[in-house]
Amino acid sequence: MSEKEQSVNTFAHEVKLENNEVGVMALGGLGEIGKNTYAIQYQDEIVVIDAGIMFPEDDLLGVDYVIPDYTYLVQNIEKVKALVITHGHEDHIGAISYFLRAVNVPVYAPPFALALIKGKLEEHNLLKKTELHEIKPDSFLDFGKLSVEFFQTTHSIPDTVGVAVHTPKGTIVETGDFKFDLTPVTNQYPDMLKMAKIGREGVLLLMSDSTNAERPEFTKSEAWVQKSVERIFDRITKGRIIFATFASNLSRVKMAMDSAVRHGRKIAVFGRSMETAVNNGRDLGYLNISDEFLLEPSDLKNTPPDETLILSTGSQGEPMAALARIANGTHKQIKLQPNDTVVFSSNPIPGNTASVNKVINELEEGGANVIYGPLNNIHTSGHGGQEEQKIMLELMKPKFFMPIHGEYRMLKIHSGLAQSTGVPSDHIFIMDNGDVLALDGEHAHPAGHFSSEDIYVDGGGIGDVGNAVLHERQKLSQDGLVIVTATINMQTKEILSGPDLLSRGFVYMRESVDLINDGRRVAFGTIRKAMMSSNADEGSIRQAVIDELSHYLYKKTARKPIVIPVLIQVKSN
Numbered sequence: 001m002s003e004k005e006q007s008v009n010t011f012a013h014e015v016k017l018e019n020n021e022v023g024v025m026a027l028g029g030l031g032e033i034g035k036n037t038y039a040i041q042y043q044d045e046i047v048v049i050d051a052g053i054m055f056p057e058d059d060l061l062g063v064d065y066v067i068p069d070y071t072y073l074v075q076n077i078e079k080v081k082a083l084v085i086t087h088g089h090e091d092h093i094g095a096i097s098y099f100l101r102a103v104n105v106p107v108y109a110p111p112f113a114l115a116l117i118k119g120k121l122e123e124h125n126l127l128k129k130t131e132l133h134e135i136k137p138d139s140f141l142d143f144g145k146l147s148v149e150f151f152q153t154t155h156s157i158p159d160t161v162g163v164a165v166h167t168p169k170g171t172i173v174e175t176g177d178f179k180f181d182l183t184p185v186t187n188q189y190p191d192m193l194k195m196a197k198i199g200r201e202g203v204l205l206l207m208s209d210s211t212n213a214e215r216p217e218f219t220k221s222e223a224w225v226q227k228s229v230e231r232i233f234d235r236i237t238k239g240r241i242i243f244a245t246f247a248s249n250l251s252r253v254k255m256a257m258d259s260a261v262r263h264g265r266k267i268a269v270f271g272r273s274m275e276t277a278v279n280n281g282r283d284l285g286y287l288n289i290s291d292e293f294l295l296e297p298s299d300l301k302n303t304p305p306d307e308t309l310i311l312s313t314g315s316q317g318e319p320m321a322a323l324a325r326i327a328n329g330t331h332k333q334i335k336l337q338p339n340d341t342v343v344f345s346s347n348p349i350p351g352n353t354a355s356v357n358k359v360i361n362e363l364e365e366g367g368a369n370v371i372y373g374p375l376n377n378i379h380t381s382g383h384g385g386q387e388e389q390k391i392m393l394e395l396m397k398p399k400f401f402m403p404i405h406g407e408y409r410m411l412k413i414h415s416g417l418a419q420s421t422g423v424p425s426d427h428i429f430i431m432d433n434g435d436v437l438a439l440d441g442e443h444a445h446p447a448g449h450f451s452s453e454d455i456y457v458d459g460g461g462i463g464d465v466g467n468a469v470l471h472e473r474q475k476l477s478q479d480g481l482v483i484v485t486a487t488i489n490m491q492t493k494e495i496l497s498g499p500d501l502l503s504r505g506f507v508y509m510r511e512s513v514d515l516i517n518d519g520r521r522v523a524f525g526t527i528r529k530a531m532m533s534s535n536a537d538e539g540s541i542r543q544a545v546i547d548e549l550s551h552y553l554y555k556k557t558a559r560k561p562i563v564i565p566v567l568i569q570v571k572s573n
Contacts, residue, residue: 014449014450015072015436015447015448015450016436016438016447016448017041017436017438017447017448018438018440018447019043020169021042021169021438021439021440021447022041022042022168022170022172022204022438022439022440023040023041023042023436023437023438023447024038024039024040024041024172024205024207024402024436024437024438024439025038025039025041025072025434025435025436025437025450026038026039026404026431026432026433026434026435026452027039027068027069027070027072027073027433027434027452028052028054028067028452029050029052029404029405029433030404030406030411030431030432030433030435031406031407031408031411031432032054032407032433033054033091033211033405033406033407034053034054034055034066034091035052035054035066035067035068035095035433035454036050036052036091036092036404036405037049037050037051037052037068037095037099038050038174038207038404040146040167040172041076041079042145042146042167042168042169043145044078044079044145045079045081045143045144045146046073046076046079046080046081047080047081047082047084047143047146047148048073048080048082048083048084048099048103048105049083049084049085049086049165049174050083050084050085050086050092050093051085051092051094051095051096051098051099052089052090052091052092052093052094052095053065053066053067053090053091053094053095054066054067054091054454055090055349065094065095066454066455066456067095067099067454067455068095068433068452068454068455069451069452069453069454070098070099070102070103071450071451072434072450072451072452073102073103074102074103077103080103080105081105081106081143081146082105082106082107082108082141082143082148083096083099083100083103083105083106083107083108084108084109084135084148084163085107085108085109085110085113085114085117086113086160086162086163086174086176086177087110087112087113087155087159087160087161087176087177088109088110088112088113088115088116088117088157088159088248089155089157089177089248090248092113092176092177093109093113093120094120096117096121097120097121097124097126098455100126100129100130101126104129104130105131106131106132106133107130107131107132107133108133108134108135108139108141108148109132109133109134109135110134110136110159110160110161111136111158111159111284112157112158112159112250112280112281112284112286113159114132114134115280115283115284116248116280117132118132135150135161136150137150137152137161137191137194138150145167145168146165146166146167147165147166148163148164148165148166149163149164149166149198150163151164151191151194151195151198152188152189152190152191152194153175153176153177153178153179153190153191154178154179154180154181154184154188154189155176155177155178155382155383156222156246156248156249156251156252156381156382157248157249157382158186158188158250158251158281158284158286159188160176160177160178160188162174162175162176162178162195163176164198164203167204169204169439169440169441170202170203170204170205170399170439170441171198171201171202171203171204172203172204172205172207172439173203173205173206173207173208173396173398174207174404175206175207175208175209175392176209177209177211177382177405178209178383178384178392179212179219179381179382179383179384179385179388180192180218180384180388180391181219181221181222181223182221183221183222183223184221184222184223184251185222185223185226185251185254185255186222186250186251186254186286192395195392195395196395198396199395199396199397199398200397202399203396203397203398203399204398204399204400204439204441205398205399205400205401205402205437205439205444206393206396206398206400206401206402207402207403207404208389208392208393208396208403208404208414209384209389209404209406210389210403210404210405210406210410210411210413210414211381211383211405211406211410212381212383212384212385212386212389212410213386213389213403213406213410213411213413213414213417214410214413215381215385215386216385216386217385217386217387218384218387218388219380219381219382219383219384219385219388220380221380222251222252222255224377224380225251225252225345225377225378225379225380226255227377228376228377228378229252229255229256229259229343229345229378230255230259232259232341232343232371232376232378233259233260233262233263233265234263236341238305238306238339239305239306239338239339239340239341240305240306240308240309240310240337240339240340240341241260241308241309241310241341242309242310242312242323242326242334242340242341242342242343242368243256243309243310243311243343243345244312244313244314244315244323244342244343244344244345244346245315245344245345245346246315246346247271247273247276247313248273248277249345249346249382250277250281250286250287252345252346253277253278253281253287253311254281254286254287256309256311256343256345257287257293257311260293260309261289261293264307265306265307265308265309266293266294266295266299266303266307266308266309267289267294267295267309267310267311268294268295268296268297268299268300268309268311269294269311270297270310270311270312270313270322270333270334271312271313271314271321271322271323272313273313274311274312274313274322278311295308298333300333300334305337305339305340310334312326314326314359315344315345315346315356316346316348316349316352316355316356317348317352317354317355317356317357317358317359318355319355323342324359324362327359327362327363327366329366336363336366336367336368337367338367339369340367340368340369341369341370341371342363342368342369342370342371343371343372343378344356344360344370344371344372344373344378344379345378345379346379347374347379347381356372360372386413386417389414389417390417390420390421393417393418393423394421398423399427400423400428400429400439400444401415401418401423401428401429402428402429402430402431402437403415403418403428403430408430411430412430415428415430427444429444429446431446432449432452433452434449434451434452435449436448436449436450480503480504480505480559480561480562481503481504481505481506481561481562481563481564482502482503482504482506482519482553482561482562482563482564483501483502483504483564483565483566484498484500484501484523484545484549484563484564484566485498485499485500485502485565485566485567485568486498486499486500486523486524486527486565486566486567486568487567487568487569487570488527488531488541488567488568488569488570489570489571490531490536490537490538490569490571491571493528493531493532495527495528495531496570498520498524499520499523499524499527499545500520501516501519501520501523503516503561505561506553506557506559506561515553515556515557518556519552519553522548522549522552523545523548523549523565526544526548526549527541527544527545529544530544530545538567538569541565541567542565542567545565546563546565549563550563
C-alpha cells in the first residue's frame with residue numbers, strides 16, 4: 001500500500017453525512033494544480049467555492065481543458081445556494097460556463113473576477129440566464145443555515161478574498177490563493193486584523209492554499225519586481241520594449257504602463273486577453289492611464305521605436321499568442337526590429353518550459369534582446385511560501401486542518417507546517433477529490449466518497465473524450481495508422497479488388513515497398529480465409545484483418561499502428 005493510500009481512507013462510493021454534521025468536499029483542486037472547486041454542505045444547504053479548470057498535460061492529446069465532474073452537485077441541485085468566487089484566475093473561474101450549464105445558481109464574485117466572468121458568460125450565451133452579484137471584502141451572505149463572510153488577501157490579481165463559511169457546527173475557512181504582500185502595487189493589503197478576528201472567534205476547519213509549500217521563505221512583494229521593471233526602463237533607451245506577462249496580473253501590467261509613461265513611451269496592447277484585462281482594469285480604476293498614451297495597432301508604424309511599449313500576451317510560449325507570432329514572423333502588425341527588447345515578466349508554468357524556450361530562441365534569432373529568468377528579478381509568485389502559510393495558520397488557529405490547492409507532496413508538507421504550529425496530527429486530513437470530511441463541531445472523520453473523475457473538454461464536446469479515445473490518439477501519435485481497403489462479394493466468397501494498404505504516420509510508403517506488398521499479401525490471405533467460415537460476416541472479417549496484419553507489422557517493425565479495414569461489399573446480380 002502506498003503512503004498516500006495509508007494516509008487517506010478508502011471510502012465507499014457514497015456520502016455518509018449525519019444530519020448534525022457539516023460536510024466539506026473538493027470536486028477538484030486536491031492532488032493537482034488547477035480545477036479548484038470546493039463545497040460546504042450542512043443538511044439541505046450547499047455553498048460552492050470557485051469553479052476552476054485545469055490545463056491538460058502533454059499526454060492529453062487534443063484536450064483543451066479539464067473540468068470537474070459535477071454529478072454530485074447536479075444530484076443535489078436543490079440544496080446548492082450559491083457559487084462564491086475568490087478571484088479571477090482561470091484555475092478558479094475558467095470552468096464557470098460549464099458549471100452553470102450543469103448547476104445554474106447565483107454567482108457571487110469580487111469586481112475584477114466578475115468582469116472576467118461576464119465576458120465568459122457572454123461568449124457562451126449564458127449572461128442573461130445567470131444571476132450575478134458583486135461582493136466586497138465586507139460583504140455578508142446569509143442563506144439560512146449557512147452564511148458567508150469574506151476577508152481581503154493579496155495575490156497576483158486584483159480583488160482576491162478568502163471565504164469564511166459559518167455553519168451551526170463552526171466556521172470553515174477557505175483561504176483562496178494568497179500571500180502576505182505588505183507593499184502591494186494595487187494598494188489592496190491583506191486584512192490580517194479580520195483574519196485574526198475570525199481566528200479569535202473560532203475556526204473549526206482551515207482549508208489553505210498549498211501551492212508554495214515546498215518553498216521555505218516569504219514570497220517577495222510585487223514592489224520588489226517594480227524596482228526591477230523601473231531599472232529596465234531606465235536602461236533601455238533605444239528601440240521598442242515588448243513586455244509579456246499574464247494578462248490577469250494587473251500589478252505587472254500597471255508597472256509596465258506607469259514606467260512607460262514616465263519614460264515618454266506610448267503603449268500598444270496586443271492579445272485578446274490582454275486587451276480585455278486592460279479595459280477591465282481601466283473601467284474598475286486599477287489602471288490610471290489616459291487615452292493619449294494608448295496607441296492603436298495601426299499607429300505603431302508612425303511611432304518612433306524609442307517611444308514605444310508593446311504589452312503582449314504569450315509569456316508562457318502559447319503558440320497562438322501574440323508574442324509567439326511576433327517571434328516566428330507571422331504577426332500581421334508587428335515585425336521584430338533591431339534594438340527591440342523583450343521582457344518576460346513571468347516564470348514558465350510546469351509543462352511550458354520547452355514552449356517558452358522556443359519563443360526565446362526565436363526572438364534572439366530574430367535580433368531581439370530578451371530579458372527573462374530569476375536573475376533579472378522580473379517575477380515573483382502570487383502564492384505565499386512556508387512562512388506565510390504558518391502565519392495564516394497562526395491567525396486562524398483552526399481546530400482541524402485540510403490543505404488544498406496543490407499536488408500531494410505539497411499537501412503533505414503543508415500538513416507538517418500545520419503540526420509545527422500546534423495542530424495535532426490526528427486533526428489534519430489530506431483528502432482526495434470526491435472525499436467527504438464530516439465535522440460535528442468536536443470531531444472530524446471521513447464520510448464517504450462521490451464520483452470525481454476528470455471531464456475533458458475537446459472543442460465543443462464535453463465529456464465525450466474518455467480514456468479509450470485518448471489511448472487511440474496516443475497510439476496514432478506514436479505509431480500511426482494503416483488503412484486496408486478491399487472490395488468483396490460475400491455470396492461468392494471472392495475478393496474483387498485489393499486489398500490495398502495506405503500508411504499515415506507509420507512508414508513512408510515509397511521507401512517501404514516490400515513491407516507494403518507483403519502486408520497486402522497477409523491481408524489478402526486473411527480476408528479469403530475469414531470469408532470461408534460458415535458464420536463469416538463483415539465484423540469477423542475486419543477483426544481477422546486487424547489481428548493478423550497487426551501481428552505481422554509488429555513482427556517486422558516493432559511498432560503497432562492502428563489498423564483500419566474498409567470492406568466494400570458487392571452483391572451478385
